[in-house]
Amino acid sequence: MEKLGVELEVEGSGNEEDYEAWAMELADVGAAGSLQGVHDQVLPTQNSSSRVIVHVDLDCFYAQVEMISNPELKDKPLGVQQKYLVVTCNYEARKLGVKKLMNVRVAKEKCPQLVLVNGEDLTRYREMSYKVTELLEEFSPVVERLGFDENFVDLTEMVEKRLQQLQSDELSAVTVLGHVYNNQSINLHDILHIRLLVGSQIAAEMREAMYNRLGLTGCAGVASNKLLAKLASGVFKPNQQTVLLPESCQHLIHSLNHIKEIPGIGCKTTKCLEALGINSVHDLQTFSSKILEKELGISVAQRILKLSFGEDNSPVIPSGPPQSFSEEDSFKKCSSEVEAKKRIEELLASLLNRVCRDGRKPHTVRLIIRRYSSGKHHGRESRQCSIPSHVIQKLGTGNYDVMTPMVDILMKLFRNMVNVKMPFHLTLLSVCFCNLKALNTTKKGPMDYYLTPSLPTASHSGKHSFILEVTSFDLSVDTK
DNA sequence: TGGGGTTAT
DNA sequence: ATAACCC
Numbered sequence: 001m002e003k004l005g006v007e008l009e010v011e012g013s014g015n016e017e018d019y020e021a022w023a024m025e026l027a028d029v030g031a032a033g034s035l036q037g038v039h040d041q042v043l044p045t046q047n048s049s050s051r052v053i054v055h056v057d058l059d060c061f062y063a064q065v066e067m068i069s070n071p072e073l074k075d076k077p078l079g080v081q082q083k084y085l086v087v088t089c090n091y092e093a094r095k096l097g098v099k100k101l102m103n104v105r106v107a108k109e110k111c112p113q114l115v116l117v118n119g120e121d122l123t124r125y126r127e128m129s130y131k132v133t134e135l136l137e138e139f140s141p142v143v144e145r146l147g148f149d150e151n152f153v154d155l156t157e158m159v160e161k162r163l164q165q166l167q168s169d170e171l172s173a174v175t176v177l178g179h180v181y182n183n184q185s186i187n188l189h190d191i192l193h194i195r196l197l198v199g200s201q202i203a204a205e206m207r208e209a210m211y212n213r214l215g216l217t218g219c220a221g222v223a224s225n226k227l228l229a230k231l232a233s234g235v236f237k238p239n240q241q242t243v244l245l246p247e248s249c250q251h252l253i254h255s256l257n258h259i260k261e262i263p264g265i266g267c268k269t270t271k272c273l274e275a276l277g278i279n280s281v282h283d284l285q286t287f288s289s290k291i292l293e294k295e296l297g298i299s300v301a302q303r304i305l306k307l308s309f310g311e312d313n314s315p316v317i318p319s320g321p322p323q324s325f326s327e328e329d330s331f332k333k334c335s336s337e338v339e340a341k342k343r344i345e346e347l348l349a350s351l352l353n354r355v356c357r358d359g360r361k362p363h364t365v366r367l368i369i370r371r372y373s374s375g376k377h378h379g380r381e382s383r384q385c386s387i388p389s390h391v392i393q394k395l396g397t398g399n400y401d402v403m404t405p406m407v408d409i410l411m412k413l414f415r416n417m418v419n420v421k422m423p424f425h426l427t428l429l430s431v432c433f434c435n436l437k438a439l440n441t442t443k444k445g446p447m448d449y450y451l452t453p454s455l456p457t458a459s460h461s462g463k464h465s466f467i468l469e470v471t472s473f474d475l476s477v478d479t480k
Numbered sequence: 481t482g483g484g485g486t487t488a489t
Numbered sequence: 490a491t492a493a494c495c496c
Contacts, residue, residue, distance in 0.1 A: 061496095081482095082481090082482040082483065083481075083482060083483095084481075084482090085481050085482055087481090087482055087483085101481065101482080102481095103481080119482085119483090120482080120483075121483095122483060122484065125484095126484085145485085145486095145496095146485090146486090146495060146496065147484080147485065147495060147496025148484075148485085148496070149496065150495085150496065263494090263495075264494075264495090265494090266493065266494050266495080267493090267494090268492085268493065268494090269493085269494090299488085300493090319486090322485075323485085323486070323487095324485075324486085326483085326484070326485080327483085327484085328482085328483055328484070329483090330481090330482070330483080366490095380491085380492095381490080381491085382490065382491080383490085384490080430483085430484090
């Protein structure tokens with residue numbers, strides 16, 4: 001039975017051909033896709049065929065966090081403001097015509113009663129975001145974050161365990177929770193249906209737990225891959241969930257009005273596709289794959305072509321702790337080195353706090369700028385360097401002044417990018433810490449001896465023999 | 481147009 | 490280091 005998982009190459013995307021291939025493979029190994037076969041099947045949880053994925057999407061996340069912080073805002077139209085934008089708003093505000101990413105002036109015109117709160121400091125949103133991810137990780141450890149307000153969870157194994165707990169006669173009593181996409185009828189003799197229904201039950205439990213424990217509402221979509229789960233979660237919108245059964249896959253993908261609504265097809269790709277006369281999902285599905293590969297490269301072409309059929313074999317990758325920490329600030333104009341330094345110091349101060357709380361040590365720092373009138377959208381430039389080990393040592397201790405050496409490093413990066421002897425005009429500064437390494441990651445290797453804090457060596461025990469110095473030594477000799 | 485994030489090249 | 494993608 002093990003080989004079932006290895007041999008199957010089909011995706012279980014809901015595509016009819018895939019389904020038939022799947023059923024035939026099952027027949028080959030002696031398991032029928034029927035009710036009787038359920039308990040005999042070793043479900044292919046180790047590969048991409050026939051998965052159960054949930055996408056969880058919080059309703060207007062920042063606005064929800066603000067309403068929890070200040071319940072008086074709850075029944076008022078509320079917008080969260082960053083600079084000149086209303087980045088998100090609650091449903092009261094949406095009823096009155098406020099949209100996401102709307103200009104503040106426009107939003108106030110549309111809705112003079114709109115209450116605005118500043119959301120430029122993401123600290124509380126970030127914290128709540130990780131509470132959500134951690135809650136979902138209690139269900140299954142395989143949770144992938146997408147931004148602050150969305151998570152994918154691979155429920156395949158969990159569904160399988162629940163099915164194994166059921167008696168045969170209980171299988172015919174499995175019910176759905178939430179909506180079924182396209183009002184499709186459920187076939188309780190279809191194992192794929194049964195599995196997705198159990199997924200819908202788990203999704204409901206997740207949303208219930210999010211509400212009971214964190215006070216947050218959100219949507220969920222359950223389907224056989226990430227693409228479809230994400231599309232399904234958006235079908236019924238605030239605080240509802242929907243499950244997609246395989247037979248309605250094409251209905252869902254064709255319900256999109258334009259290819260740009262397919263997650264994975266972004267701004268640039270859309271422009272390129274439009275230039276080729278491709279606008280609808282059907283246009284893309286039927287377009288020459290050879291020409292597409294020439295225009296977009298084989299990788300992108302093959303991926304988005306599959307996406308257009310609702311096929312997505314990308315796994316749910318557990319996000320774990322963040323790969324980077326960054327803080328940015330945008331402004332109308334920064335044209336002096338002194339002002340840049342002040343702004344960089346502010347960004348750095350917040351970042352050092354965050355890094356300290358995380359516990360890991362960044363080994364790389366990056367400075368990002370945006371110049372005025374530089375093509376606007378992705379006119380960002382960056383310079384990075386590794387952080388000297390003696391500075392890394394001081395990170396997170398709070399006892400030493402790490403600001404001064406870090407600011408020095410960042411200003412060197414700044415002058416490397418910006419000729420300060422010439423006039424300049426910046427509209428954004430950002431500092432990023434990345435290449436994070438854990439302390440005490442006792443890896444096998446020749447340096448293992450030096451990695452243990454309990455054995456300070458003569459070379460440094462005279463001056464500093466306490467734990468921070470020793471663990472820092474670990475980092476300075478880390479494999480690079 | 482914000483203030484974040486990720487991966488691929 | 491940049492460019493694409495995501496929110």
